[in-house]
Amino acid sequence: MRVVVTGGAGFIGSNITDALLDAGHDVCVIDNLDPRGGGRPDHVSTSARFEQVDIRDRHRVEEITRSFQPEVVCHQAAQTSVVRSVRDPAYDADVNVVGMLSVLNAAVASAARRVVFASSAATYGTVERLPIDEATPQRPISPYGMTKLIGERYLQFFAREHGLEFTILRYGNVYGPRQNPDGEGGVVAIFVSRFLRKDGVTINGDGEQTRDFIYVGDVARANLLALDAGCNTAFVVGTGVQTSVTGIYAALADITGCEPRVTHAPRRSSDALRSYFDPVKASTGLGWRAEVPLADGLRRTVSYYAEALGRR
Numbered sequence: 099m100r101v102v103v104t105g106g107a108g109f110i111g112s113n114i115t116d117a118l119l120d121a122g123h124d125v126c127v128i129d130n131l132d133p134r135g136g137g138r139p140d141h142v143s144t145s146a147r148f149e150q151v152d153i154r155d156r157h158r159v160e161e162i163t164r165s166f167q168p169e170v171v172c173h174q175a176a177q178t179s180v181v182r183s184v185r186d187p188a189y190d191a192d193v194n195v196v197g198m199l200s201v202l203n204a205a206v207a208s209a210a211r212r213v214v215f216a217s218s219a220a221t222y223g224t225v226e227r228l229p230i231d232e233a234t235p236q237r238p239i240s241p242y243g244m245t246k247l248i249g250e251r252y253l254q255f256f257a258r259e260h261g262l263e264f265t266i267l268r269y270g271n272v273y274g275p276r277q278n279p280d281g282e283g284g285v286v287a288i289f290v291s292r293f294l295r296k297d298g299v300t301i302n303g304d305g306e307q308t309r310d311f312i313y314v315g316d317v318a319r320a321n322l323l324a325l326d327a328g329c330n331t332a333f334v335v336g337t338g339v340q341t342s343v344t345g346i347y348a349a350l351a352d353i354t355g356c357e358p359r360v361t362h363a364p365r366r367s368s369d370a371l372r373s374y375f376d377p378v379k380a381s382t383g384l385g386w387r388a389e390v391p392l393a394d395g396l397r398r399t400v401s402y403y404a405e406a407l408g409r410r
């Protein structure tokens with residue numbers, strides 16, 4: 099199958115690209131290597147076509163997509179920082195709404211069959227009942243959560259208006275090799291790189307806030323299954339287990355044998371307190387379930403960063 103992966107130079111997009119290539123698909127990556135994101139040219143396999151283009155450049159995106167003729171567009175490119183979305187909601191909307199519309203228009207213009215969309219637990223905000231499933235009301239509290247939810251609504255509109263199929267994957271807290279440790283999002287990547295350098299770590303609030311930490315290989319596999327299964331519906335993509343930030347610290351201390359100094363900072367008001375998913379719909383609708391337990395995923399992540407640090 100021919101697949102366009104937007105954001106394919108980033109953490110999740112490049113892992114999806116590798117999984118697609120391994121499964122024998124042809125891939126075209128569209129990514130602008132945004133210096134504030136996790137995109138790196140060396141993340142992109144030389145077996146994929148790579149176009150360094152901003153998704154907001156609608157003419158170039160349409161031109162590339164028309165020439166590649168994908169059956170599926172896997173839309174991962176985004177402004178991914180909750181903090182930045184709070185500071186600059188207009189930029190967040192520009193990339194996550196206007197940019198996404200340019201990708202959807204290109205999908206229609208090139209007669210693609212389906213768009214698979216990277217949505218987020220952030221679309222739920224603070225919920226009344228846990229675990230979160232697909233029927234939980236979506237009440238985002240950050241601009242990032244709002245624009246991801248608007249993206250979902252546009253997919254429904256494009257399906258009605260143009261017959262473009264969609265599959266929405268609402269990821270939990272994704273971690274694993276290639277996550278940007280310099281950003282604000284990935285607590286695992288930040289912690290692992292600081293544990294390995296024996297630097298202190300900062301925990302926002304008391305560290306008891308929980309997330310559903312999901313290994314990137316499991317997320318890539320969900321995207322592959324969504325090429326065909328799960329038409330015009332949404333799935334939460336998580337393990338069904340909640341882990342606190344303190345729990346991540348303890349697991350990494352166990353794996354690395356280090357216990358770096360902890361500094362506490364104020365909790366961010368745009369972050370939900372507790373969050374984890376009930377992924378049962380993904381098992382029936384996509385034939386997917388998380389396969390990598392947290393301890394294994396963390397071990398693989400530590401090995402990846404240890405090797406990367408050794409190369410420097």
Ligand SMILES: NC(=O)c1ccc[n+]([C@@H]2O[C@H](COP(=O)([O-])OP(=O)(O)OC[C@H]3O[C@@H](n4cnc5c(N)ncnc54)[C@H](O)[C@@H]3O)[C@@H](O)[C@H]2O)c1
Nearest residue numbers: 105108109110130131132135136137152153175176216272
């Ligand atoms: N990491 C997580 O835990 C998580 C959780 C939920 C949802 N998501 C979503 O998954 C997707 C991938 O996130 P990630 O963690 O791999 O982040 P990432 O920053 O590593 O990847 C995003 C990619 O998008 C590219 N990009 C950004 N703006 C662009 C633009 N205007 N034009 C073209 N490319 C652009 C970046 O260069 C980068 O390569 C995003 O849509 C994100 O919102 C991530």
